[in-house]
Amino acid sequence: MDIGIIDYFANSGxxxxxxxxxxxxxxxTVFVLSSIVITNDLIVLLSIYLMLASLVILTRLxxxxxxxxxxxxxxxxxxxxxxxWNEDWIIPATIILKxxxxxxxxxxxxxxxxxPSVFSSISPFLPRVILEGLYLTYRSLFILLELMGNLLRAxxxxxxxxxxxxxxxxxxxxxxxxxxLIRGFDLSERLYxxxxxxxxxxxxxxxxxxxxLGQEDIFxxxxxLFILSVSLGAxxxxxxxxxxxxxxxxxxxxxxxxxxxxxxxxxxxxxxWKR
Amino acid sequence: xxHIHIPDGVLPIWLVVIGWIATAVILYLCxxxxxxxxxxxxxxxxxxxxxIMIVGMTLEIVPIAYHINMSxxxxxxxxxxxxxxxxxxxDLMIAMFGHGGFTVVGLNTLVVGTEAVIGFYLxxxxxxxxxxxxxxxxxxxxxxxxxxxxxxxSLMIGIVYVSQVNPQxxxxxxxxxxxxxxxSLGPHRENEKHExxxxxxxxxxxxxxxxxxxxxxxxxxxxxTGFVIRYVSRVRPDLILSEVT
Amino acid sequence: MEExxxxxxxxxxxxxxxxxxxxxxxxxxxxxERVVILGPNGSGKSTLLFHLLGLFMASxxxxxxxxxxxxxxxxxxxxxxxxxxxxxxxxxxxPTVWDDISFSPRNYGYKKEDVxxxxxxxxxxxxxxxxxxxxxxxxxxxxxxxVGLAGALxxxxxxxxxxxxxxxxxxxxxxxxxxxxxxVSRENETALIISTHDIDTVPLIxxxxxxxxxxxxxxxxxxxxxxxxxxxxxxxxxxxxxxLGALFFELRKYGINLDVSLTVEEAACIIANQFVYFSxxxxxxx
Numbered sequence: 001m002d003i004g005i006i007d008y009f010a011n012s013g014x015x016x017x018x019x020x021x022x023x024x025x026x027x028x029t030v031f032v033l034s035s036i037v038i039t040n041d042l043i044v045l046l047s048i049y050l051m052l053a054s055l056v057i058l059t060r061l062x063x064x065x066x067x068x069x070x071x072x073x074x075x076x077x078x079x080x081x082x083x084x085w086n087e088d089w090i091i092p093a094t095i096i097l098k099x100x101x102x103x104x105x106x107x108x109x110x111x112x113x114x115x116p117s118v119f120s121s122i123s124p125f126l127p128r129v130i131l132e133g134l135y136l137t138y139r140s141l142f143i144l145l146e147l148m149g150n151l152l153r154a155x156x157x158x159x160x161x162x163x164x165x166x167x168x169x170x171x172x173x174x175x176x177x178x179x180x181l182i183r184g185f186d187l188s189e190r191l192y193x194x195x196x197x198x199x200x201x202x203x204x205x206x207x208x209x210x211x212x213l214g215q216e217d218i219f220x221x222x223x224x225l226f227i228l229s230v231s232l233g234a235x236x237x238x239x240x241x242x243x244x245x246x247x248x249x250x251x252x253x254x255x256x257x258x259x260x261x262x263x264x265x266x267x268x269x270x271x272x273w274k275r
Numbered sequence: 276x277x278h279i280h281i282p283d284g285v286l287p288i289w290l291v292v293i294g295w296i297a298t299a300v301i302l303y304l305c306x307x308x309x310x311x312x313x314x315x316x317x318x319x320x321x322x323x324x325x326x327i328m329i330v331g332m333t334l335e336i337v338p339i340a341y342h343i344n345m346s347x348x349x350x351x352x353x354x355x356x357x358x359x360x361x362x363x364x365x366d367l368m369i370a371m372f373g374h375g376g377f378t379v380v381g382l383n384t385l386v387v388g389t390e391a392v393i394g395f396y397l398x399x400x401x402x403x404x405x406x407x408x409x410x411x412x413x414x415x416x417x418x419x420x421x422x423x424x425x426x427x428x429s430l431m432i433g434i435v436y437v438s439q440v441n442p443q444x445x446x447x448x449x450x451x452x453x454x455x456x457x458x459s460l461g462p463h464r465e466n467e468k469h470e471x472x473x474x475x476x477x478x479x480x481x482x483x484x485x486x487x488x489x490x491x492x493x494x495x496x497x498x499x500t501g502f503v504i505r506y507v508s509r510v511r512p513d514l515i516l517s518e519v520t
Numbered sequence: 521m522e523e524x525x526x527x528x529x530x531x532x533x534x535x536x537x538x539x540x541x542x543x544x545x546x547x548x549x550x551x552x553e554r555v556v557i558l559g560p561n562g563s564g565k566s567t568l569l570f571h572l573l574g575l576f577m578a579s580x581x582x583x584x585x586x587x588x589x590x591x592x593x594x595x596x597x598x599x600x601x602x603x604x605x606x607x608x609x610x611x612x613x614x615p616t617v618w619d620d621i622s623f624s625p626r627n628y629g630y631k632k633e634d635v636x637x638x639x640x641x642x643x644x645x646x647x648x649x650x651x652x653x654x655x656x657x658x659x660x661x662x663x664x665x666x667v668g669l670a671g672a673l674x675x676x677x678x679x680x681x682x683x684x685x686x687x688x689x690x691x692x693x694x695x696x697x698x699x700x701x702x703x704v705s706r707e708n709e710t711a712l713i714i715s716t717h718d719i720d721t722v723p724l725i726x727x728x729x730x731x732x733x734x735x736x737x738x739x740x741x742x743x744x745x746x747x748x749x750x751x752x753x754x755x756x757x758x759x760x761x762x763x764l765g766a767l768f769f770e771l772r773k774y775g776i777n778l779d780v781s782l783t784v785e786e787a788a789c790i791i792a793n794q795f796v797y798f799s800x801x802x803x804x805x806x
């Protein structure tokens with residue numbers, strides 16, 4: 001479970017994407033997701049994945065860590081791909097790539113935007129109980145992870161986890177989940193009480209001006225629109241597909257340029273995302 | 276495993292839209308149902324139960340490609356309406372982690388929400404039957420989980436079948452064109468369209484795969500739910516036997 | 521007395537990069553010895569204890585508990601060690617007090633009748649039989665500590681490790697706990713390793729005090745009196761001497777040079793003797 005590290009990335013990063021408004025990052029992500037839904041062209045998908053990878057580089061966060069976080073759905077996509085295997089590797093590859101692209105787009109959003117900001121941006125579209133539930137779930141995850149660490153430590157030092165006693169171990173651990181539920185509930189309830197005492201009334205306060213389109217928002221929006229138009233072009237115009245190889249090359253150039261600017265930034269000056 | 280782990284863009288759009296609309300309608304009904312309930316104490320419970328579900332869903336048991344949902348625990352502890360809301364929250368959040376397609380959140384909520392709702396009613400029905408037993412709460416929860424998972428997995432297979440997810444049909448992928456594009460130096464024109472094979476989706480293989488691996492997962496999840504509910508019933512029986520929401 | 525613990529030149533790095541190096545003196549504990557570890561926050565007291573419990577793996581150095589490397593073979597020695605963690609709630613696992621106290625022996629595979637006998641013994645010793653069917657999670661702080669201690673003592677360990685056991689306890693509970701720990705140590709020859717910030721309790725419970733500085737350096741070892749009279753060393757570790765010790769040092773500024781005492785009884789005795797001496801001197805002069 002990487003929520004702790006995801007939260008750290010979202011809050012500690014200072015890249016252009018981190019500074020962009022959550023609302024426009026969400027819109028950009030929706031564009032990218034729509035592109036993934038409408039395109040079935042493996043080259044376009046591969047290009048989208050590489051472009052997203054270049055975004056990951058631009059976030060200045062650990063590249064491989066983020067790629068691996070976003071690789072999780074591949075496990076299930078592989079299962080699905082196997083079940084639809086027909087001596088043709090293109091279709092399974094397309095399925096897996098779709099899963100990877102969508103996951104990477106979501107992960108980029110969430111490692112550059114703290115959860116509360118995401119919730120705040122989508123709050124106008126959600127009922128209060130869901131919004132509060134989302135927020136408390138997010139907070140509770142941290143409570144739970146700490147409790148889980150404590151539980152595992154307690155089980156270990158008190159003989160609750162022993163080698164080769166699998167049934168006993170499972171029984172101890174699962175009872176422990178019951179304990180986590182009870183203790184987590186108490187702590188979550190206390191937290192909710194404190195939040196209310198400190199002025200929380202079911203709405204997460206949003207910073208002023210976050211909805212206005214700023215200079216930093218142009219990049220994610222432009223990126224999302226570019227991906228969407230490429231996918232639409234590939235879907236609607238047969239001739240567009242002929243230029244797929246150029247798109248793939250372009251995405252490789254994207255990756256190289258991003259890597260150059262981020263990893264060799266000392267040699268370049270005046271790059272606007274270095275601020 | 277009753278989760279639909281189909282990537283975005285594989286299921287037909289009509290089915291995805293129906294999933295979202297159905298989920299929205301059910302959510303609306305659930306919210307109406309809990310409108311008059313004092314939610315002050317329930318919100319933190321939704322938070323922690325959802326958090327437990329998220330942790331369960333993101334812990335992959337690799338050899339059997341299974342993850343536990345703990346949705347029946349949500350149903351039993353929160354009641355059917357809040358349980359369904361909690362499942363929606365969980366699906367939305369794990370989609371944000373990139374742990375599943377975003378477009379299938381609606382369908383996933385329907386499937387996993389079914390577990391929570393059916394699990395709740397089965398648990399109470401079984402509890403009534405087994406009430407004389409000392410470990411009735413745990414046993415009822417385990418049995419309710421097993422049955423709910425069978426139902427929800429069948430529902431999931433049904434959805435896949437209805438969707439006619441023949442990836443070849445939906446994706447229109449062109450192998451020759453792909454190879455040509457990658458290995459040629461410039462644009463080239465496709466002279467012949469790849470002939471789509473109109474094979475029916477191999478729903479049998481899919482169902483067999485899911486059901487085979489599913490059995491291990493159901494047993495595991497039933498055991499876990501049983502132990503958890505047994506613990507909760509001993510320490511905080513009010514949490515599972517309070518006002519139904 | 522037989523040596524049961526030795527830690528030498530241990531290095532440990534936390535995932536966030538925080539480094540601890542337990543160097544300087546070796547950390548040694550003998551059978552039945554009551555050892556207190558003192559040091560500021562960040563000196564690595566809890567980290568050292570977690571190494572003894574096999575929860576951390578050192579990158580360098582030597583650790584020996586009952587003749588084995590605890591980070592590798594903790595399972596071999598775990599029945600000989602009892603633990604009371606800083607937040608006792610973190611070690612309570614089972615739904616009722618009885619279940620929780622019996623948790624370790626049940627998991628170690630003891631026979632049912634043995635488990636029952638051991639649990640009844642410890643419940644009686646700690647005077648908590650009225651709590652047996654309660655949910656530990658909802659007990660008061662002092663009661664939870666007793667339940668945690670009962671769970672640690674149930675298997676009659678030879679070594680009891682306590683991380684900040686007095687934190688959050690009211691003065692009465694604290695004194696009860698000190699009495700209890702001393703009794704356990706005396707009756708069963710159980711060695712105690714206690715980390716604490718509660719300086720005033722140290723003279724009541726320690727045979728040996730280890731003083732740690734920031735980063736894990738072990739800078740002092742000795743009896744409470746030996747340690748608490750080295751003001752420079754204490755100041756290096758950001759530790760103030762116990763109130764009674766400070767009183768005797770202050771008196772020195774007024775020319776009253778008394779032997780430093782760290783317990784109320786002893787201090788009262790010394791001060792009373794001094795009064796008697798003064799009054800005799802005064803009446804002699806008069």
